[in-house]
Amino acid sequence: MKIKRLLVFLAVLVFVSNLFSSMTRGNDESFVGEGATYTCICIVNITSPEDESVVTKPEITVSGYASEECGIVYLSYLHKWENGSYRESWNIETPAPTYEFEFPITLREGWNSINVSAMGACGVTGFDEIIVFYTPDTEPPNIYIEYPVNGSVVTDTIINIIGSASDNTGISSWGYIHIWNGERTSQVFPLEISQQKIQIEASLELKEGQNIIKIFVVDEAGNNDSESIEITVAPEEGLLIESVFQPVQVVYQSDPLYGNDLTGGPCTWEAKLGMVAGKNTYLFGYPYNERNEIKIKVHNNYNTSKTFSFVIKIYPDDKEIWRSNPVTVPAKTKVTFKYPAPLPTQPFQWERWGSNPKIKEGSIVLFLDPDPTKPPADYHCEKVTVKVKIYYTHDLKVLFVPFTFTNGPDFPDDLKIPATGSTAFDRWRWDDLEPWWLAVYPVREEGLSTARSWLGNLKKSVVVDGINVDSLTTYKGLTAKQRYKVRLQLYRAMVAASWMTLYDRIVFLVHPDILEGANGMAIISQANGNSKQGVIVNWSQRSKTAVHEVSHTYGLDESYTAGTPYKAVGYWVNRKIDVLNSENNKDLMWRTYPIWGATQKSWIKKPNFKMLLQRFNQQRDPEVVGIVGMIDKNDSITLYPWYKIDGYVDMEWGGYGDYIIKAYDENGSLINETGFNITFILNIGDTGGIKVNETIFSFRLEWLDGIAKIEIVNATSGKILAVRNVSENAPQVTITSPLNESVKKGLYTIKWDAFDADGDEMWFNLLISENGEEWFPLAIEIQNTSFTADFSMLNGTYKIKVVATDGINTGSDISQFFIEMQKEKEKKGIPGFDIILLIGAICTIVAISAKRKKK
Structure with a gap:
């Protein structure tokens, strides 16, 4: 049969080749026979499905007909979709003037082009084409x-x-x-x-x-x-209750400005605003206007009186948080009990369980003890349950670093290093900033800590476009673009310091003129965007500015732009203060504003708290690759040293964006990819964001085994903008001095040997620690194998760590040294040393040591 079909088809092809050579939709040809002229027209018509139809099932049947007077001898169809196609054809053994066709097709998601072609016995051809869109139905009824x-x-x-x-x-x-x-x-x-x-x-x-x-x-x-x-x-006797209450940690479920997140009732409610595990919590009445009182309605439909206590427990902890004094409800009586909110007297917490899973189902349950509840009664509930989602959130560690140029200006008195005790800045940080910051951020109690360097203030020149910027006068003489480049180098220094020390954010405290009249600067972070680990703040500010700028790096935008709500409502749990709906109570993303003044107060509005809750719920994974570089609006990229280290994840694989990170194995096969976005906006104090032509991108991705090459690609054009190859071997580092030995006070040169089997260029990071857990940088990305530090103020035992990178692979070594113990009042940690931060050809000092003991 196949041979017969082939012979028929070849005969037709020979006939056609002598007469026709073109193929068009509804094509017609004329030829002269014996005494007559014939016109051959081949018509193809797809009758089902309709052109540009949208279907929700992948399986369809294509039907229609083809006609030609001499008879249809051949039919084919071409099914095309994004990234693929399929063709099928067949001969018609018995040609007929009209041939009806019907065949099944499995659609692909998105657009599908279906082209049906036919050929008549006289060789003329025709076709018809339709587009069908397949959108799978995933919506339940x-x-x-x-x-x-x-x-x-x-x-x-x-x-x-x-x-x-x-x-x-x-x-x-x-x-x-x-x-x-x-x-x-x-x-x-x-x-x-x-x-x-x-x-x-x-x-x-x-x-x-x-x-x-x-x-x-x-x-x-x-x-x-x-x-x-x-x-x-139910039988006729019973006792039932009704009540409603809202859990509050920072903002209300029922917010007078930003909507209600408590739904359901009367017996089961759902609090859609999640709760942070380990954070102090109170219960309030509902809705907002009735928040100061929790009402419990009881209908005793028994023929006798009933005595019991109201009890509230939280789950999954199975922990009792409140119990009322015993109450008695007479027979066949309805009583409403009112309890002043918040409840209980002292705040409660859901216990932290670790980071897996990131979210747990929880609840708050009101019941009676002893429990006489059962229907029938005019109320509905044997118990009242408020369902909540409990979030695990990571901690927030912030390091304050005072910075000035080599030739000044000098630091303010309260940022200088005192001989003993603490400064006004430190007391403000401990007593005012930290408690308020903890109150408005979605972190556990004790989950926020700030530190600043002691005897380690940054004082160094910066080189920009060949100009040695060693004073404020020189800085002011730069062009606006050059001054911006100076600030970008400060951002880059903060990124490296953050990655090496595992501080979440670095705050550089600088002279107001460096900020050109603003109180703070940050490069805003977007979802899957250019995350920033540091901000710059006016060193004279004792307001919420540092928190405002850090919040930019977590994606929050200004709340003082036209049309943006700026007032904040909430509750300061640890101080039992109600933050009322007032013109004087503003969101932390408002302009420079007091933290907690007599009349003017800063808080956080609910939409911003929700955003931070999602961001702080993201997991810090153990092994990451830190990616950093500069990019301009022409897509020109400069890459700086990257690190494969233990750290925190800023972005997940599998995201989308204007730029794509692609990871390949040694065979060139794609392992995974993710997208990120760039915003050329610099947030400057009260002026809002300004547009710039160049910015820094920095983020950490989970390291995937087998990565041999990473590309940065423009998602629109597909152009490869930058490539970093992963060499086979990590650098090897050996500290040679000090080496578990006693060291005299004063200047001391730390030395190490380094070797890279692949011959890669190496950069070194030098860190110091008192306990081996909390590290502070001495030098960042230098290329010498020695560094001179000032140990004149140190006492006791310390560890030195040298971390080397070849651009991705990282190696390290740790050594211990001892200094003669010497008593110093009120000092804890690393009491002081100069820190030199060298980044490429640009020298910047980062002077960081441990926190002074709070007093």
Whole structure:
């Protein structure tokens, strides 16, 4: 049969080759026969599906017809979709003037082009083409149960269920499952013709006690959803309660400015604003205008009085947080008990469990002890439950680093290093800034810490465009673009310091003129964007500016732009202060403003708290690759040293953005990719963001085994903008001095040997620690194998760490040294040393040591 078909087809081809050579839609050809002229026209018409139709199922049937007077001898179709195509053809053994075709096709998601071509016996051809869009239906039906109300208590056993359901494509069936006392029955009602909206009506017989009715609806695509209602058939005596309350850590579930996040009732509520594990929490009344009182309504439908206590427990901790004094409710009586909020007297917490999972289901449950509750009664609940999601959030560590140029100006008095005690800046940081910052951020109690260097203030020149910027006068003489480059180098220094020390954010405190009249600067971070580990703040500011700028790096935008809500409402749990809806209470992203003045107060508005809650819920993973570079608006990229280290993840693989990070193995196969965005906006104090032509990008991604090359690609053009190869071997470092030995006070040269088997260029980072857990940088990205430090103020035992990178791979060594112990009042940690920060050809000092003991 195949040979016969082939011979017929070859004969047709020979005939056609002598007469025709073109193929068009509805093509016609004329030829002269014996005494007559014939016109051959081949017409193809796809009758189903319609052109530009949208379907929700992948399997379709294409049908239509092809016609030509001499007979159709050949038919083919071409199915094309994004990134692929498929073709099939067949010969027609018995040519017919009209040939009806029908064949199945499996669509791909998105657009699908279907081209059907035919050829007549006289060689003329024709085609028809349609476009079909396939959008899979993933939406389940919507169900609304009008009657009965969930949680109803009834005495009749026969009940009618009334409701409705709708679906975007069509409902194919619905039904119910009735569960009681360990038994169940069910009923399914298939529909002969699917419908987008149906009425739900059913009559069933309830059993005494608890009955659960589960209504389910299924659509044509197999998507299904269900709604469950609980109905209790009860004897005549009982006692039931009703109440509602909202958990608050920073902002209210029921917010007068930014909406309500507590829904449900009367027995089960859902708090959609998540709670932070380990953070102090109070319960308030609901809604906002009734927040200062929690009401509990009781209907005692027994023939005798009942005495009990109200009890509130939190789960999954199974911990009792409040218990009322015993109360008595007379027989056949309704009583409303009122308790001043917040409850309990002291705040409570959900316990932290670690970082896996990142979110847990939790609840707050009000019940009676002893518990006489059961229906029937005019209220609905045996207990009241508020469901919550408990978030694990990572801590926030912030390091303050005073900076000035080599030739000044000098530091303010309260940023100088005192001989003993602490300065006004430190007392402000401990007493005012830290408690407020902890109060408004989604971190656990003790989860926020700030530090600043002692005897390690930054004082160094910066080289820009060949100019040695060693004073404020020189800085002021630069062009605006050059001054911006100086600040970019400060940002880059903060990134390196943050990665090496594992401080989440670095705050450089600088002379106001470096900020050109602003109080702070930050490069805003976007989702999957250019995260920044540091900000610059006016060293004279004792306001919320540092927190404002750090919040930019977590994605928060200004709240003082036109049309943006700027007021903040909430509750300071640890001080029991209600932050009221007032013109004087402003969001932390407002302009420079007091932290907590007599009349002017700063807080955080609920939308910004929600955003921070999501960001701080992201996991800090153990092994990352730190990627850093400069990019301009022409997509010119300069890469700086990268690091494969233990650290925190800023971005996840699998994201989208204007630029793509692609990781390849040694065979050139793609391992994974993610996207990121760049914003050329510099946030400067009260002036808001300004546009710049060049900016820094820096973020940490989880390290994937087998990466041999990383590319940065423009997502639109596909152009490769930068490449970093991963060599086979990591640098090897050996500290040669000091080497577990005693060291005299004063200047001391630290030395080390380094070797890279691949011959890669290396950069070195030098860190010091008192306990081996908290490290502070001595030098960042230098290329010498020695460094002179001033140990004149040190006492005791210390560890030195040298970290080397070849651009990605990282090696390190640790050594210990001893200094003669010497008593110093009120000092803890690393009391002081100069720190030189060298980045490429640009020299910047970072002087960082441990926190002074709070006093």
